[in-house]
Structure formats: C-alpha cells, structure tokens
Amino acid sequence: MECSAEMNQVKKKIDDFQLGPIDLDIQSGLITALVGSNGAGKSTVLKMLMNLVKQDEGTITLLNEQVDGDSEEWKEKVAYLPQSFPGLVPFTGMELKKLTSEWYPKWDERLFNKINKLFDLSLTKKFGKLSQGSQQKLKFALTLPRNPNLLILDEPTSHMDIPSKKLLIDLLVEWMEEGARTILLATHQVEDIRKLADYLVIMDKGRMLGSFEKEELIAQYKQYWVKGSLPPVTVPGEIERKENMLVTKCPSQTEEFLKNRGVTWSTAKSLELDEIISIMLTK
Numbered sequence: 001m002e003c004s005a006e007m008n009q010v011k012k013k014i015d016d017f018q019l020g021p022i023d024l025d026i027q028s029g030l031i032t033a034l035v036g037s038n039g040a041g042k043s044t045v046l047k048m049l050m051n052l053v054k055q056d057e058g059t060i061t062l063l064n065e066q067v068d069g070d071s072e073e074w075k076e077k078v079a080y081l082p083q084s085f086p087g088l089v090p091f092t093g094m095e096l097k098k099l100t101s102e103w104y105p106k107w108d109e110r111l112f113n114k115i116n117k118l119f120d121l122s123l124t125k126k127f128g129k130l131s132q133g134s135q136q137k138l139k140f141a142l143t144l145p146r147n148p149n150l151l152i153l154d155e156p157t158s159h160m161d162i163p164s165k166k167l168l169i170d171l172l173v174e175w176m177e178e179g180a181r182t183i184l185l186a187t188h189q190v191e192d193i194r195k196l197a198d199y200l201v202i203m204d205k206g207r208m209l210g211s212f213e214k215e216e217l218i219a220q221y222k223q224y225w226v227k228g229s230l231p232p233v234t235v236p237g238e239i240e241r242k243e244n245m246l247v248t249k250c251p252s253q254t255e256e257f258l259k260n261r262g263v264t265w266s267t268a269k270s271l272e273l274d275e276i277i278s279i280m281l282t283k
C-alpha cells in the first residue's frame with residue numbers, strides 16, 4: 001500500500017532524551033493515531049515530519065519527497081496543526097482566516113464557514129484572548145479547509161469540551177470520505193482513537209513499540225473469568241491474573257491450554273482500547 005509519510009532509521013537526541021531509531025510508514029487513505037506516554041516523543045516526530053526539527057540520522061519522506069531536500073512542493077499538500085503556535089496570539093480569528101485563505105490555493109471557504117457555524121467561533125476576538133478550547137477550535141478551522149492530501153494533527157481535542165470533540169471527530173470522518181486523504185494525529189484521547197483510527201503507532205520513552213491495525217490489536221487481548229481456579233502455572237499469553245480472572249495477549253493459545261486442562265470459563269471479553277494501551281505502556 002502507498003505511504004504518505006515514511007521515516008527510516010531516524011534518530012534525534014535532545015539533551016538527555018534519545019528518540020529512535022524510528023521506522024514509520026503512514027499508509028495513504030487511512031487515519032493513524034500516534035499514541036504514547038507523556039514525553040514519549042510524539043510531538044517531536046510530527047515536528048521532524050514537518051522539517052521543523054532536524055533529525056540527527058535517517059531519512060524522512062512526505063508524499064514521496066524528502067522533507068529536507070531541495071524541493072518544498074510537499075508543503076502545499078500537507079497541513080499541520082501544532083500544539084502551540086505563539087505567532088497567532090496578536091491576531092483576531094477574522095484576520096487569521098484572511099491570511100490563511102490567501103496563502104493556501106485550495107482553501108475551502110464553505111468548509112471554514114461550516115466549522116465556524118458548528119463551533120460558534122469568536123472571530124472578532126484576538127487569538128491570545130480566547131480560552132484554550134476556543135483556540136483549538138480556531139486552529140482546527142484554519143487547518144482543515146486547506147484541503148491537504150496529508151493532515152497532521154498534534155493533540156487536536158485535548159482542551160475541547162465533550163460536544164466539540166464529537167463535532168471534530170465527525171468533521172474528520174466526513175472529510176476523509178470526500179477524497180484520497182490521509183490523517184496522522186497524536187492524541188491521548190481514547191475517543192479519538194476509538195472513533196477515528198485505522199492504525200495505532202505506539203511510542204514509549206523515545207522508542208516505537210510498533211504499528212498496529214486497531215481491530216487486530218483489540219482482538220489480540222482478552223479477559224477470562226474461569227469457573228473454579230486458574231492453573232497454578234503461567235498460562236500461554238498470560239499478562240495478568242487475579243483470583244479467577246486472567247488477561248491474555250494470545251487468546252487462541254490461552255483457550256487451547258485451558259481446554260486441555262479441563263478449565264472452562266463463564267465470561268470472556270475483549271479489553272477496551274485504553275486498557276490495551278495501558279498494558280502496552282506499562283508492562
């Protein structure tokens with residue numbers, strides 16, 4: 001499958017923080033969520049993809065162009081929403097919209113108006129005077145209508161209220177349906193991941209733990225409540241046990257092992273995504 005963004009053996013050292021080596025393939029036409037613990041390096045990865053932070057080693061390609069090469073054509077096809085953007089502070093929403101729409105040739109005024117109406121943006125106030133949630137809404141309204149091939153979002157919903165988060169998710173789903181588009185978003189919000197992501201890229205302490213198709217990842221982890229007691233030995237795939245409850249990351253092997261020992265269970269269920277991510281980041 002075609003890739004919209006690639007990192008090969010990318011390394012970066014910032015003070016005592018070592019990022020990488022990172023190998024990353026972001027598949028076109030899909031939504032990938034970059035997930036991980038605080039300080040794992042997610043924002044740094046996004047900044048390196050945008051050529052805002054230079055890697056020490058390795059290569060980075062966006063839409064088939066090397067981001068630190070001579071051509072900057074890729075910039076017209078990518079929109080990036082950073083966590084903070086101090087340059088916006090002195091301008092009103094209206095001024096920012098005018099500047100942004102003039103700068104981006106594919107600007108979709110109709111989409112901006114739709115987002116404005118849905119989020120009830122305060123376009124006459126200076127950006128710096130808006131609440132954090134309202135700033136996020138305005139930044140999003142200035143990003144999506146650029147109609148890029150690749151949309152990169154760094155924690156787009158972290159300060160938003162619950163209805164606004166839902167609106168943003170719906171807008172992204174609708175936007176994806178309208179063409180050959182790709183989204184990469186860093187997020188801690190489990191709803192973003194659950195409702196949007198096709199793939200999860202999981203990072204911890206500067207390392208990439210892997211890239212996982214969401215439904216396959218969910219199918220990998222299961223929790224059982226057995227009748228009677230659990231075997232006194234480690235069960236294949238076992239991650240955690242408490243009394244007659246067992247969590248496994250290899251359900252087929254676990255079930256075979258239990259069946260061979262005559263152990264049956266009353267309940268079996270898949271883990272929630274937040275439980276799976278917590279296990280991956282802590283065990």
Ligand SMILES: Nc1ncnc2c1ncn2[C@@H]1O[C@H](COP(=O)(O)OP(=O)(O)OP(=O)(O)O)[C@@H](O)[C@H]1O
Binds near residue numbers: 014015017041044
């Ligand atoms: N400009 C900088 N100066 C010094 N250290 C930095 C800078 N930018 C990032 N770092 C360090 O790099 C590491 C990774 O930070 P980064 O912001 O990429 O993590 P993150 O996964 O996005 O975290 P969070 O989930 O908390 O937003 C941290 O240890 C951070 O302190």
